[in-house]
Amino acid sequence: MPAESSNTETSSTESFGATITEISERASLLVREEIELAKAEMAVKVASIARGVALVAIGAVLGVFALVFALLTLAWGLNSAFGSLWEGFAVVLALLVGLTGGALAFAWSKLRVGPPTPQMAIEEAKKIRATVTATAEGDQ
Helix, strand or coil: HHHHHHHHHHHHHHHHHHHHHHHHHHHHHHHHHHHHHHHHHHHHHHHHHHHHHHHHHHHHHHHHHHHHHHHHHHHHHHHHHCCCHHHHHHHHHHHHHHHHHHHHHHHHHHHHCCCCCHHHHHHHHHHHHHHHHHHHHHHC
């Protein structure tokens, strides 16, 4: 009888070891497959973003050309209204200089905020540190 009990324990241990090994291998396979899936998903997203960026660049170039033609049209229209060749272009120039000054002032106010710092993350880290310190002191 004791020999049968020993054989049962050995086969049970071997079965348990084989099960753990199989679980470990399957978990490793699952992790590798998830990583491959993430890589494939990121490649698709990057390709989509690249196409979007290219289309935005094309749109921006065409927009600049459209803006130039719109400003020329405005200048020539004002020239016809004023009856003078230079007055329409002077009005358009003044308009562009004013818009440029306004854009620069707005940009300057946004850029004066200083270097970017992750204030929320810093505050959260301080809270976590205080909690951990308080917990550690309470345990002693």
